[in-house]
Amino acid sequence: MVSNNLVELRDLKVAFDGIQVLHGIDLTVRRGEAIGLVGESGCGKSVTWLAALGLLPGKATVAGSVRVDGQEILGTPRSVLESVRGKRIAMIFQDPSSSLNPVLKIGRQITEALVLHRALTGQAAKAEALRLMDMVGIPDTRRRFDLFPHEFSGGQCQRLMIAMALAGEPDLLVADEPTTALDATIQAQILDLLIELRAETGMATIFISHDLGAVSQVCERACVMYAGRIVEQGTIEALFDNPRHPYTRGLFDAIPRLDGPRERLIPIPGTVPHPRDLPEGCAFSPRCSHAAIDCRSRRPDLSPMDDGRLLSCFHPVSHSTDLATVAANRVAEAVS
Amino acid sequence: MISHSANAPLIEAKDLVRTYEVRQGMFGKATPVRAVDGINLSVMPGETLGVVGESGSGKSTLGRMLLGIDPSQEGETFFEGKPMPKLGTPEWRALRAKMQLVYQDPLAALDRRLTIAEQIGEPLAIHKLVPKEHRGTRVAELMVAVGLRPDQADRYPHELSGGQRQRVVIARALASRPKLLVCDEPVSALDVSIQAQVVNMLRDLQEKNGIAMVFISHDLKVVRNMADRVAVMYLGRIVEEASSDVIFAAPLHPYTKALVSSVPVPGKPLKGRVILQGEPPNPANRPSGCAFHPRCPLATDICRASVPPLRQVADGRTAACHLVAGVDQPVAA
Numbered sequence: 001m002v003s004n005n006l007v008e009l010r011d012l013k014v015a016f017d018g019i020q021v022l023h024g025i026d027l028t029v030r031r032g033e034a035i036g037l038v039g040e041s042g043c044g045k046s047v048t049w050l051a052a053l054g055l056l057p058g059k060a061t062v063a064g065s066v067r068v069d070g071q072e073i074l075g076t077p078r079s080v081l082e083s084v085r086g087k088r089i090a091m092i093f094q095d096p097s098s099s100l101n102p103v104l105k106i107g108r109q110i111t112e113a114l115v116l117h118r119a120l121t122g123q124a125a126k127a128e129a130l131r132l133m134d135m136v137g138i139p140d141t142r143r144r145f146d147l148f149p150h151e152f153s154g155g156q157c158q159r160l161m162i163a164m165a166l167a168g169e170p171d172l173l174v175a176d177e178p179t180t181a182l183d184a185t186i187q188a189q190i191l192d193l194l195i196e197l198r199a200e201t202g203m204a205t206i207f208i209s210h211d212l213g214a215v216s217q218v219c220e221r222a223c224v225m226y227a228g229r230i231v232e233q234g235t236i237e238a239l240f241d242n243p244r245h246p247y248t249r250g251l252f253d254a255i256p257r258l259d260g261p262r263e264r265l266i267p268i269p270g271t272v273p274h275p276r277d278l279p280e281g282c283a284f285s286p287r288c289s290h291a292a293i294d295c296r297s298r299r300p301d302l303s304p305m306d307d308g309r310l311l312s313c314f315h316p317v318s319h320s321t322d323l324a325t326v327a328a329n330r331v332a333e334a335v336s
Numbered sequence: 337m338i339s340h341s342a343n344a345p346l347i348e349a350k351d352l353v354r355t356y357e358v359r360q361g362m363f364g365k366a367t368p369v370r371a372v373d374g375i376n377l378s379v380m381p382g383e384t385l386g387v388v389g390e391s392g393s394g395k396s397t398l399g400r401m402l403l404g405i406d407p408s409q410e411g412e413t414f415f416e417g418k419p420m421p422k423l424g425t426p427e428w429r430a431l432r433a434k435m436q437l438v439y440q441d442p443l444a445a446l447d448r449r450l451t452i453a454e455q456i457g458e459p460l461a462i463h464k465l466v467p468k469e470h471r472g473t474r475v476a477e478l479m480v481a482v483g484l485r486p487d488q489a490d491r492y493p494h495e496l497s498g499g500q501r502q503r504v505v506i507a508r509a510l511a512s513r514p515k516l517l518v519c520d521e522p523v524s525a526l527d528v529s530i531q532a533q534v535v536n537m538l539r540d541l542q543e544k545n546g547i548a549m550v551f552i553s554h555d556l557k558v559v560r561n562m563a564d565r566v567a568v569m570y571l572g573r574i575v576e577e578a579s580s581d582v583i584f585a586a587p588l589h590p591y592t593k594a595l596v597s598s599v600p601v602p603g604k605p606l607k608g609r610v611i612l613q614g615e616p617p618n619p620a621n622r623p624s625g626c627a628f629h630p631r632c633p634l635a636t637d638i639c640r641a642s643v644p645p646l647r648q649v650a651d652g653r654t655a656a657c658h659l660v661a662g663v664d665q666p667v668a669a
Contacts, residue, residue, distance in 0.1 A: 040527035040528065040529060040530075041527055153615045153616075155615055156615070183390035183391055183554065183616060184390065184554060184556070184595055184598040184599065185390065185594055185595065185598045185611075185612040185616070186390075186615065186616075187598060187600075188597075188598035188600075188609065188611045188612070189611055189612070189613075191600065192611050210527065210528065211600060213599065213600030213601050214600045216600070217600050250529060251528060251529065253532075254528045254529045254531070254532040255528055255532075255557065256532070256535070256557040256558055256560065256561040257557065257560075257561075258556060258557050258560060258584055258596065258599055258601065259584070259585070259601075262560065262561060262580075262581070264536060264539075265532035265535055265536050265561060266532065267529055267530070267531075267532035267533040267536060268529035268532075269533075271497050271499060271500075271530065272527070
């Protein structure tokens with residue numbers, strides 16, 4: 001029986017040198033869906049997927065469960081991992097030029113993935129590599145097959161990385177800040193490409209980004225992470241129209257707008273805590289305008305709400321009307 | 337835009353050109369690359385001019401040229417009406433107290449072996465602005481102004497967060513009470529919540545001290561929030577300039593339109609937006625005519641043949657496009 005759940009993360013925990021950085025992530029990726037992971041640097045968005053795919057360095061201790069089609073892959077031997085990594089689940093990163101091998105021709109790097117994951121060789125592999133390059137929008141593929149990575153622009157390198165990721169015909173593509181290093185107009189092209197490829201191939205997508213705008217365009221669902229935990233999870237509409245966690249709300253308020261009146265920005269006061277000295281109770285409480293006494297002593301669980309979202313907060317933002325007061329409080333605190 | 341109004345501009349650049357020699361490979365022929373290609377601009381005291389563009393547009397080179405750090409081959413810069421002294425001369429060093437630069441990467445801009453108080457106090461010593469015994473007080477004052485606690489004075493850069501480091505860099509830039517601050521991607525490396533803190537702080541400091549600012553960034557949303565006026569650069573030239581209220585609401589140049597359209601707005605679908613085809617061109621291989629024509633959805637024969645001059649298209653608005661109707665003569669004389 002093929003279940004609808006492609007990948008299931010259960011209570012995934014990561015510690016570096018004894019310092020806990022990921023505090024139990026539960027996430028289910030269904031076939032073909034696109035999930036965004038948002039949050040600021042150090043919140044654990046990338047670590048979650050590096051841990052799941054066994055890509056963290058040896059000093060990391062990973063616990064919990066990662067199931068792909070029901071099969072546990074965490075702690076399994078390399079051979080099992082290799083049958084998943086690159087084949088079932090592919091990953092692309094922020095800086096494409098450092099992910100490509102600078103001394104190998106681009107054609108050879110793409111064919112390598114085809115040999116490994118699909119046992120294609122010779123002319124068949126080359127033909128498929130050319131098809132993939134064409135699919136991700138590289139013009140004049142025959143001539144460019146024998147070029148080196150430095151002969152491509154940043155945007156094209158990211159397209160080539162995506163072509164390599166597609167080589168194994170993965171069920172899930174994990175894209176870790178794939179557009180952050182690119183120029184605005186190229187960013188739009190790559191987002192467009194990711195949306196198109198998903199529509200064509202039906203693969204699921206995990207889109208890791210700090211850019212809420214980009215996430216809303218690529219994904220149906222999103223998880224907001226803070227200090228190694230998911231604090232809110234729901235559909236894009238639910239999160240964007242009516243964020244309930246004060247951190248989610250704060251992220252939206254902090255983004256300057258391109259339309260409407262030019263107003264003072266509303267920052268979130270303070271900074272993200274170091275994993276070594278996380279505050280008692282809710283990790284966001286020292287920066288939260290809604291925090292009460294209980295937030296500083298007890299940690300709220302991630303629990304389902306009436307509207308289907310998951311939320312981890314004792315005193316959520318109720319609805320948009322009390323925004324003005326929250327904003328006013330924040331401004332007062334933030335000027336510090 | 338060159339205005340000769342009653343109020344004199346603080347800094348004015350005329351036909352600035354900067355050419356680099358670029359070699360293809362170790363023994364290749366050197367080809368000249370015009371990174372900045374005939375830029376005219378002026379900034380009034382207390383005003384903020386935003387400069388936006390993609391990588392390779394020459395915006396950072398322009399910022400350095402305005403301060404005289406990168407010499408121009410052609411054209412001239414005037415600071416408070418006087419020509420900019422040559423790089424490295426005593427006159428130029430003295431002038432540097434009045435104009436400061438803030439970079440994107442605070443860790444690279446700070447000396448990791450000096451405490452932050454020593455670094456903030458350094459300009460005071462170099463320009464002999466404050467006698468030694470009063471320096472501590474002034475440094476504490478500056479730290480408070482940028483939102484640092486005076487008890488952090490003895491910390492080293494690595495002990496601070498990214499946002500705090502950028503505050504140190506800004507405090508140091510403000511130490512000599514400059515009239516002009518050139519900020520090159522000052523908040524691009526910061527997380528959104530911290531970015532908002534630093535943007536608000538810069539705006540407050542500017543209002544309080546009447547500092548003029550050239551704010552260079554690829555982030556349109558931040559520029560809109562900071563700048564009074566915005567210049568859009570493409571391949572070393574300004575292609576459109578207008579007040580930041582109108583330029584993002586109603587862009588005229590096809591490139592500005594594409595830039596504005598490329599900003600992902602939550603809830604607004606990607607479909608229906610202008611997605612430019614092709615890559616930003618290589619400055620070493622400038623297209624004929626309008627440099628934007630190979631990517632422009634509207635390009636016609638005239639765009640391939642001749643370079644459109646930057647013309648006034650409305651009051652306080654200029655654009656360099658054959659397809660945008662001008663109101664009178666080219667402004668760049």
